[in-house]
Amino acid sequence: MPFMTSGRTLRKDPNGEQMMVRFSPGFEVTILQESEGWVQVQRGAVIGWVTKDVVGDTSPLAADTSVDNAAFFRQCWLEGLSTAVFPHYLAGMAKLRSDIKNDTQNNQIGPFRLLQSEWDAGRKDPTLSLIDFGAADVQDWGFQLAMFAAMAAQDFEAIKTALGRSPSAHELCLAQLIGPTAAAIALANPSASIAADLGPPLQAAALPWGGLTGAQVIDRYSKYLGNPGPPPASANGTAALNSIATDLQTALDSVKDDIIAAGNDVLGVTPGSADLVQSATTPGPAQPAPAGRLPKTPSGPGPAGKPGAGGHLGQLIARGEGDYGTFNRGNAGDSARKKIDFSKMTIQQIMTLQALPSGNPNRLFAVGKYQVIPVTMRGAVAVLGINTSDTFDPAMQENVFRNYLIAAKRPSVKRYIIGQSNNLLGAQFALALEFASVADPNTGKSHYGGSGGNRASITSAETAAALNDERVQYQENLVEGMPADGAWNALS
Numbered sequence: 001m002p003f004m005t006s007g008r009t010l011r012k013d014p015n016g017e018q019m020m021v022r023f024s025p026g027f028e029v030t031i032l033q034e035s036e037g038w039v040q041v042q043r044g045a046v047i048g049w050v051t052k053d054v055v056g057d058t059s060p061l062a063a064d065t066s067v068d069n070a071a072f073f074r075q076c077w078l079e080g081l082s083t084a085v086f087p088h089y090l091a092g093m094a095k096l097r098s099d100i101k102n103d104t105q106n107n108q109i110g111p112f113r114l115l116q117s118e119w120d121a122g123r124k125d126p127t128l129s130l131i132d133f134g135a136a137d138v139q140d141w142g143f144q145l146a147m148f149a150a151m152a153a154q155d156f157e158a159i160k161t162a163l164g165r166s167p168s169a170h171e172l173c174l175a176q177l178i179g180p181t182a183a184a185i186a187l188a189n190p191s192a193s194i195a196a197d198l199g200p201p202l203q204a205a206a207l208p209w210g211g212l213t214g215a216q217v218i219d220r221y222s223k224y225l226g227n228p229g230p231p232p233a234s235a236n237g238t239a240a241l242n243s244i245a246t247d248l249q250t251a252l253d254s255v256k257d258d259i260i261a262a263g264n265d266v267l268g269v270t271p272g273s274a275d276l277v278q279s280a281t282t283p284g285p286a287q288p289a290p291a292g293r294l295p296k297t298p299s300g301p302g303p304a305g306k307p308g309a310g311g312h313l314g315q316l317i318a319r320g321e322g323d324y325g326t327f328n329r330g331n332a333g334d335s336a337r338k339k340i341d342f343s344k345m346t347i348q349q350i351m352t353l354q355a356l357p358s359g360n361p362n363r364l365f366a367v368g369k370y371q372v373i374p375v376t377m378r379g380a381v382a383v384l385g386i387n388t389s390d391t392f393d394p395a396m397q398e399n400v401f402r403n404y405l406i407a408a409k410r411p412s413v414k415r416y417i418i419g420q421s422n423n424l425l426g427a428q429f430a431l432a433l434e435f436a437s438v439a440d441p442n443t444g445k446s447h448y449g450g451s452g453g454n455r456a457s458i459t460s461a462e463t464a465a466a467l468n469d470e471r472v473q474y475q476e477n478l479v480e481g482m483p484a485d486g487a488w489n490a491l492s
Contacts, residue, residue: 001028002041003059010048014038019048026061044444045460065103067111067141072100073255073262074433075142079149081266081373084330084358085156088252088259088277089169090149095251096173102141109138112148118210122147125209127154151209155180157359163187169252169280170245177221177244181206182214190237194218194225197237249280266433268409269379294362295349301325302341305394310369311491312469313417314401320437320457321371324394330358330365342368343393350392351377368397370405371435380404402492410434417470418488428463438463 004027010019014035023029029041039052073091080087094100094111102110109116116138123133128150137143152172159167159175162184167175175183178198185197198207198214208217218225218234224243227235235243256276263271302325310318325339342350354374356363366373372380380400381388390396406413414420416427428441436446441460470491477487 002031002055002057003028004041004050004054005056005058005060006054008050008054010041010046010050011038012048014049016049021046021048023048023050026059028059029055031055042444045439045441046444065101067100067102069100069258070262072111072141072145073258074266075145076259077263077266078433079145081375082330083149083153085149085152086169086275086277087263088256088275089172090145090152091255091259092169092248092252092277093148093152093173093176094145095255096248100255102139110144111141112144114138114144114147115210115212117212118208119144119147121209121211122151152176153358159183166283168283169277170241170248171283173244173248173280174224174241177208177224178217179206179208186237186240190241193234193236194240195234245280252277252280267375267379295345295352297353297362297364298341298344299339300341301339302343303394305398309394309398309492310401312466312473313406313413313463314370314398314492316458316462316466317401317431317435317438318369321435322369324369324397326369326371327367328365328371329361329363340364340367342397343391345392346389347377347381347386347392347396348388351381351388368392369394370397370401372397372400372405376405376409379409383408398492402489405434406431407488413467414488416467417491418474418484419471424464424467427467428460431463 004023004025007022007024009022011017012019015038023041023043027043029043032040032042032047034040034052035049037052038049039055040047040049041055072094073087076087076090076094079085080090091100097113098105098111100111104110105113107115109119114122116135119133119138120135122128123130123135123137125131128147130147130150133143133147138147155175156167156172158180159172162180163171171183171187174186177183178186178194182194182197182202185202186192186194189197195214195218198217202214207214212220224240224247225235227233227239259276260271263275301323305324308315323339324343325341327338327340328335350364350367351374353362353364354367354377367377380386384399384404386396386400406417410430410433412421412423412426412430416422416424421427425441428438432438432440432446435458438458439445439460441463444460473491474487477490478484482490
């Protein structure tokens with residue numbers, strides 16, 4: 001990746017007019033083209049020209065090992081929502097493993113202290129859907145968080161299947177340390193040593209990612225899996241679980257306030273107790289099967305809706321999210337080319353299927369034109385007073401978008417459009433938090449970068465144009481004599 005080796009103010013053209021933007025030394029950039037000693041560079045959504053001599057392959061700065069804590073906790077929510085892993089657990093594990101530091105200790109990298117071999121095994125595993133990650137991306141805490149969340153989700157399902165119930169946080173942690181198969185053995189016979197649990201007949205494929213032997217796994221996590229003796233030996237399952245539970249509970253308590261604050265940013269509402277890990281040793285809440293037969297999901301795209309529905313902003317968002325019949329079961333693209341006619345389903349029926357656990361073949365996750373996920377659907381019903389016996393037809397989907405997603409849930413978007421605020425960047429940032437396909441104006445990337453198959457396909461320039469178009473249209477609606485509410489809803 002090229003870097004700025006010296007700071008420069010960007011120019012609109014080679015040796016042309018200066019822009020009001022300066023790239024600092026150490027900025028990573030993408031080279032778009034070259035022209036007679038000049039290069040056009042891009043960082044995020046910003047593009048401009050600098051002289052070729054100030055761009056090189058090596059950063060003049062030491063590697064940045066800092067972590068923006070507020071951004072990290074928000075990302076825990078985004079990855080957690082995508083993978084169905086408690087965001088609180090993800091944050092707690094980073095606290096436990098590294099104190100949320102992005103440095104390297106004993107060849108273990110980043111906030112989750114991953115080995116390079118562990119990272120490479122994960123990114124090459126097609127079941128994690130992260131095969132486009134590069135070897136060097138382990139240094140990026142955002143990519144590492146996406147990887148760890150995907151690994152945790154897979155380990156959760158494996159240990160859940162082995163136990164016949166949802167694991168507690170400390171049981172899941174053990175599964176991530178020694179592998180779900182060995183963890184299930186340890187839980188079935190907690191008096192046996194971890195060394196025995198990791199020994200024959202356990203197959204090498206059942207060991208954790210990274211290719212370590214059982215003895216190497218114990219040595220790596222000796223604080224929890226070792227017994228100093230004398231003589232030195234491995235701990236038994238009970239001792240390992242007790243030690244993990246003590247430290248994990250401390251970590252979870254330490255990050256609780258931060259994860260609640262971040263959840264409020266991401267969800268638009270304050271997380272409830274059910275959204276948090278209250279105790280490291282309590283198994284997660286069971287997700288009972290809905291009573292009676294599951295609702296049917298009629299195939300087909302359903303009604304097309306009114307031409308131009310959604311307005312400038314809604315049509316742009318839909319380009320990256322979907323149409324009225326789009327859905328997925330937890331990962332972007334897992335139901336590609338399939339459609340459900342949601343105009344024939346009530347909101348309650350959809351919520352019933354959204355409540356099914358991850359891995360259930362009937363589960364729905366993101367639904368409709370604006371890819372409404374379970375927590376968002378519940379929020380829309382509560383805030384807008386929606387009757388759950390109503391169908392999720394095009395008109396309802398547009399109502400949820402216009403009056404909940406970009407109004408009640410992301411008020412900075414509405415405030416900008418109706419002229420109560422001039423903070424365009426804040427409105428764009430709010431859209432990026434809400435929609436995986438929208439680029440963060442600060443980075444040019446999706447907030448869900450790498451998670452669940454999501455990529456930013458809508459640029460900051462496009463969201464700025466749509467927001468400004470709606471801002472102008474809203475004022476025109478008022479001039480035509482519409483009341484404020486009417487002028488707002490007429491945008492869709």
